[in-house]
Amino acid sequence: MTEIGTALPQREFRVTREDLVCYAGAAGDFNPIHWSDRVAASVGLPGVIAHGMLTMALAGRMLTDWAGDPGAVVEYGVRFARPVVVPDDDAGVTVTVDAAVSEVRDDGLVGVEVNVRVGDEKVLTQARAVVRPPTNG
Amino acid sequence: MPTDPSAAGRVYPPQPYEVSREKIREFADAVGDPNPAYRDVEAAKSLGHPDVIAPPTFAMIPVLRGFDVLMDDLGIVYARVIHAHQRFAHARPIHAGVQLRTTTTLDSIRSVGGNDLLGIRCEVASGSGESICTATATLLVREVGGDDD
Secondary structure, three states: OOOOOOEEEEEEEEOOOHHHHHHHHHHHOHHHOOOHHHHHHHHHOOEEEEEEHHHEEEHHHHHHHHHOHHHEEEEEEEOOOOOOOOOOOOOOOOEEEEEEEEOOOOOEEEEEEOOOEEEEEEEEEEEEEEEEEOOOO | OOHHHHOOOOOOOEEEEEEOOOHHHHHHHOOOOOOHHHHHHHHHHOOOOOOOOOOOOHHHHHHHHHHHHHHHOOOOOOHEEEEOOOOOOOOOEEEOEEEEEEEEEEEEEEEEEEEEEEEEEEEEEOOOOOOEEEEEEEEOOOOOOOOOO
């Protein structure tokens, strides 16, 4: 039985410049702040940053892996609070995600709060989803 | 140059997007998600879907088509744009083979600290008009050339 407070397993995702290039092509999002240090600096960013949508998608893996059926993620929203700066090296940056059930609704769906950090800094805030929980949850 | 505040309320013509199995697989690969429901038709069918389905944030691809039209209309280049907020409410999953039509509305324009915050709503529907996903976004349009950084 899924209850308020049920925790989803914490996950870490590594993001490199190569991942940004892949995501840009797959998503059709070629904003140069995600691949050009020169353009990123010209608009006042500390460096090339990850697509917010890539970070959102990685965090969403918590939900789809838990539910099993990706179609069980009914609502999903985030605020992109801080840019995820991706250095031009092999290590990239590590995004840490944890999540817990925050609401159990009468219709059987559950609300999930997702925490997404780089180090100690929250990069996504107000990250919430409504999910049809796994039957063995 | 600030965004024309009178543009709030504009509704842009529906943008078509045809969802393919290959694009779903490519997107799932790019976000590193191995879930078989994105790649294996039988696995998707066993979950009750008519074909492979797309990850929850795949909707951003048709939504971006809508953004493109809006940005073009307002004369905004993407390098100035920071994605501030995004939310998807799915009436049902997007699956391969569906023809999508995305209608974009510029709900609001607010000026905050010299930058513009655009509130945008995209209604993603099937070709027959059935609602599939409502995507709401806030985009921050930065004033370039300032010395506030």
